[in-house]
Amino acid sequence: MAVNNEEKQQLIPHTDLVHKSLLQSDALYEYILETSVFPREHPCLKELRELTENHSQKIMATPADEGQLISMLIKLINAKNTLEIGVYTGYSLLTTALALPSDGKVLALDMSREYYEMGLPIIEKAGVAHKIDFRQGPALPLLDQLLQDENNKGAFDFIFVDADKNNYINYHKRVLDLVKVGGLIGYDNTLWVGSVAAPDDAPMHSFIMNLRGYVIEFNKYLAQDLRIEICQLSVGDGITLCRRIY
Numbered sequence: 001m002a003v004n005n006e007e008k009q010q011l012i013p014h015t016d017l018v019h020k021s022l023l024q025s026d027a028l029y030e031y032i033l034e035t036s037v038f039p040r041e042h043p044c045l046k047e048l049r050e051l052t053e054n055h056s057q058k059i060m061a062t063p064a065d066e067g068q069l070i071s072m073l074i075k076l077i078n079a080k081n082t083l084e085i086g087v088y089t090g091y092s093l094l095t096t097a098l099a100l101p102s103d104g105k106v107l108a109l110d111m112s113r114e115y116y117e118m119g120l121p122i123i124e125k126a127g128v129a130h131k132i133d134f135r136q137g138p139a140l141p142l143l144d145q146l147l148q149d150e151n152n153k154g155a156f157d158f159i160f161v162d163a164d165k166n167n168y169i170n171y172h173k174r175v176l177d178l179v180k181v182g183g184l185i186g187y188d189n190t191l192w193v194g195s196v197a198a199p200d201d202a203p204m205h206s207f208i209m210n211l212r213g214y215v216i217e218f219n220k221y222l223a224q225d226l227r228i229e230i231c232q233l234s235v236g237d238g239i240t241l242c243r244r245i246y
C-alpha cells in the first residue's frame with residue numbers, strides 16, 4: 001500500500017513528551033479523543049484541561065481518556081470514600097469528585113497547594129468542592145498519620161496514586177491498609193512512556209531514565225503481591241489496577 005508523506009507523518013510514533021499515550025500513532029490517539037472522549041467531557045474538565053495546557057508542567061496532567069476510565073471505575077464500584085495522591089491542577093481530582101455521589105468524599109494529598117489552587121476556581125464552579133478534603137504536604141507522612149487512626153483502615157473504596165514514582169512501593173505498603181477488601185487502587189504511569197520495555201541503553205529523557213528503574217521494580221513488586229489482583233492497562237501512560245483480595 002502506497003503511503004504519502006502526510007500519512008507517513010501520522011504513522012510515526014510520537015517521540016517527545018507532547019502527550020503520554022502509548023498508542024502506535026498520534027493520529028489514532030487523536031481519533032479516540034475526538035470521537036469518544038472530548039464529546040463527553042464535562043465542560044469544567046475541559047476548562048481545567050485547557051487551563052493546564054498553558055502551564056509549564058502540563059505533561060503531569062492526567063490525560064482525558066484516562067480520566068474517563070477513572071470516572072467509569074468509580075461509578076462501577078459505587079465508590080463513596082476515595083483518596084488521591086498527586087493532585088497537580090486537579091484533572092483526576094475533578095473527574096473523581098464529579099463521578100462520586102453527592103455525599104461522596106475524596107481526600108486529596110499533594111506537596112503543592114499552588115498547583116491545586118490553580119484549578120480550584122474551576123472545581124468550585126463545577127459545584128463539587130464540598131466533596132474534597134485537600135491536604136498539603138509530602139504524602140508518606142500524611143498517609144502514616146491516617147494509618148494511626150484505626151477507623152481509616154479499610155475505609156477507602158478507591159485510591160488513585162499519581163505522585164513521585166520512586167515512592168510507589170512505599171505508597172503501596174500504606175494504601176493497601178487504607179483500601180477496603182474488594183476495593184480498588186489505580187497506580188498511574190506504570191509503563192513510564194514505554195521505557196520499562198526499552199533496552200537499558202535506549203536514548204531517553206534524563207527524567208524518564210532516572211525513575212525508570214523504580215517503575216520496573218514496582219511492576220515486579222505488584223506482580224508478586226498475592227494480597228491483590230492486578231490488571232495492567234495501556235491507557236494513558238499505563239495504569240495498573242489493583243483489587244485488594246484480603
Ligand SMILES: C[S@@+](CC[C@H](N)C(=O)[O-])C[C@H]1O[C@@H](n2cnc3c(N)ncnc32)[C@H](O)[C@@H]1O
Nearest residue numbers: 061062086087088091092110111138139163164
Ligand atoms: C503527575 S502529577 C499529578 C497529576 C494529577 N493526578 C492530575 O490529574 O493532573 C504529580 C503530583 O504529585 C505531587 N507530588 C510529588 N511528590 C509528592 C510527594 N512526595 N508527596 C505529595 N505530593 C507529591 C506533585 O506536586 C504533583 O502535583
